[in-house]
Amino acid sequence: MAPILWLGTYERSYPRTAVLIRGLRELGEPVAERHEPVWEQEPHKAGDFLAPLPLARAAGRLAGAWARLAASVANGPRPRAVVAGYPAQPDAPFAWACARGRRVPLVVDMMISLVDTLGGDRGRASGASAAALAGLDRLTLRAASLAIADTDANAAFLARRFGVPRASLAVVPVGADPDLFAPRPPRPGPPLALFYGKLAPLHGLETVLEAVRRPGVPRVRLIGSGQLGAWLERELARDRPTGLEHAKWVPYGRLGDELAAASIALGVFGTSDKASRVVPNKVWQALAARRAVITADTPAAREVLSDGRDALLVTPGDPDALAVALRRLGEDPELRGRLAAAGRRRYEQLGTPRAVATRFRDALAEVAA
Numbered sequence: 001m002a003p004i005l006w007l008g009t010y011e012r013s014y015p016r017t018a019v020l021i022r023g024l025r026e027l028g029e030p031v032a033e034r035h036e037p038v039w040e041q042e043p044h045k046a047g048d049f050l051a052p053l054p055l056a057r058a059a060g061r062l063a064g065a066w067a068r069l070a071a072s073v074a075n076g077p078r079p080r081a082v083v084a085g086y087p088a089q090p091d092a093p094f095a096w097a098c099a100r101g102r103r104v105p106l107v108v109d110m111m112i113s114l115v116d117t118l119g120g121d122r123g124r125a126s127g128a129s130a131a132a133l134a135g136l137d138r139l140t141l142r143a144a145s146l147a148i149a150d151t152d153a154n155a156a157f158l159a160r161r162f163g164v165p166r167a168s169l170a171v172v173p174v175g176a177d178p179d180l181f182a183p184r185p186p187r188p189g190p191p192l193a194l195f196y197g198k199l200a201p202l203h204g205l206e207t208v209l210e211a212v213r214r215p216g217v218p219r220v221r222l223i224g225s226g227q228l229g230a231w232l233e234r235e236l237a238r239d240r241p242t243g244l245e246h247a248k249w250v251p252y253g254r255l256g257d258e259l260a261a262a263s264i265a266l267g268v269f270g271t272s273d274k275a276s277r278v279v280p281n282k283v284w285q286a287l288a289a290r291r292a293v294i295t296a297d298t299p300a301a302r303e304v305l306s307d308g309r310d311a312l313l314v315t316p317g318d319p320d321a322l323a324v325a326l327r328r329l330g331e332d333p334e335l336r337g338r339l340a341a342a343g344r345r346r347y348e349q350l351g352t353p354r355a356v357a358t359r360f361r362d363a364l365a366e367v368a369a
Helices: 015-026 052-073 089-102 114-121 127-143 152-162 205-212 229-238 252-261 281-288 299-304 319-331 333-350 353-368
Strands: 004-008 031-035 081-084 106-109 146-149 169-171 192-196 219-223 244-247 264-266 292-296 312-314
Touching: 004 015, 004 052, 004 089, 015 031, 015 281, 015 353, 031 052, 052 089, 081 089, 081 353, 089 106, 089 127, 106 127, 114 127, 127 152, 146 152, 146 353, 152 169, 152 299, 169 353, 192 252, 192 319, 205 219, 205 229, 205 319, 219 252, 229 244, 252 281, 264 281, 264 319, 281 292, 281 333, 292 319, 292 333, 312 319, 319 333, 333 353
Parallel strands: 004 031, 004 081, 081 106, 106 146, 146 169, 192 219, 192 264, 219 244, 264 292, 292 312
Antiparallel strands: none
């Protein structure tokens, strides 16, 4: 059977990509990778990276990577499909040319829109730069035989915003690594809530911080740095909650241990339109690790979770609602256990590598047919 070819400068170790490729291989689908690292060198892509000089350096690395990739695939076997993995937009022109030359479908991973993320949620692009990002998003979607989104809410947004048929988009959840985030028994002692991420606006960091300042909430461990890192440092210097500890960075391979040490996992609480359309990696990871989840009540979250059954869903941007949910879980170990077990079942239904890859394989089969 011809392989599915992941081609380009996609982030090879990013959970979205790693889970999907693992799942396809578990299903017996051959996957070939032709990868050149570019974006792994830029951990925070919404900061100084967007300045002219860093962008010019990245463009130079991208051009060199494409040249090497073109040589590596020139005489290779014909794949069943070419995939431009996350982030797909920088590789879309090159991957399209390769797919067209081999007369096979092009699949793009549109887990994010660049203009929506950098221009909308993170406020890092406007005017001509935002227009250029929107044009690249549109070009990527229209070049693809199939685009995959992470939620139905995101797929509907992409179709509406960029004028592509909804039928050309398939929903493939991000899922989580079952080994790294394997279930472990809760640790004895007072409950601990865990929040981690790159501190982008959609996380609703200010909501979390205000909730932790309310009386009676359990201890919270916050891990992360990024766009709002400087703001967080100022807030902690001004009024640091007694129950909060902050670590700027933990290796990805240790996040499973962090979840094992916690009783409660916090998702995202931002009020932006983008925040309403995501079920982030950390929510899937917490479900896999069998930890009770609190996250914002959004259309995307409702695609996976039900309030009170497998998670607690709270009003976005509402620290009082989050504090109430934290106190409720902190005081009720039976409820924590029930939500954690139900959340794990949702992960097994929707978020394992095999479940995620089955969605991808079925969508690709329809395109090939």
